[in-house]
Amino acid sequence: MKWKGWRKMSRKLSFIPYIPNYEFIKEQMQEDLKYRLTDRKRLTSLGRPLYERINVQIVMTQECPYNCPFCMERKNPMTGLFDAEQQILSLKKVLKEHPNARLTITGGEPGLYPEHVKKLVDVFKQNSNNVFVCINTAGYSTELNGIAHINLSVNDYVKPDYREFPDCTYQTVLIGNEMNISNIKKIINENNDAGSFSFRFLCDIENRNYDVSIWNDLQNDNKIKIDTFRIGDFFVYCTFDYNGKHARVTLGDMWQQTNNQYGNGYSNIIIHPDGKIGVNWK
């Protein structure tokens, strides 16, 4: 399927059009941003939200007992000291203006403070339309079970047992040419009793180019059924089914987000450890 006219079809596609190179994806990101900056008029105290179901991330703490060399939090640490009460106040403030927000509780390692995670999730449920909430963890504490959906980070440096987190999403960063279809299939086949899978590109704030072959390979593989494909202002993702499992490949282009000309628009919200509210990953 060609790109021609795809924007008239839908912003979320049920197939992956042929992608010639990463430049092409960057052009689509710019198109998406242009469209949103023209179309989105609603004004909040933070500016103009470019997505209705906007992603809110609480970077709950910078603390983490692990030491992954590619850790984005360590390379670009968020500001301030952990302030649980201020995080709750900020979350309530954000939800008042964004009742359809999706919430991710991340770190650092949220499992260091499971009681605070529970409080944040309760605040989210009581003060929003409860669209979706998840916790990013490297599996430090099973006390997180049952609080919200768990994205369990697995890599060469942290190897939690996903069986201790029933129905979790097995989430892993694939570096360089590890992001290939046979590797993805191997991981799904070898860990087939995990709930679902999330494969993420290793994204660095300086990186301006990525290998696009995975998108074309996913589309062309007859054992894979594409569910959704989307390019947003700084991200690309697709969801698909393989061997009875649901999976996702995501690329979040941090260079693009840092350099996009947002004006008063914003495509995500960050609540920092000290409760400061920022937008566009700042």
Ligand code: SF4
């Ligand atoms: S587990 Fe996550 S927060 Fe901790 S060092 Fe690894 S990537 Fe960073």
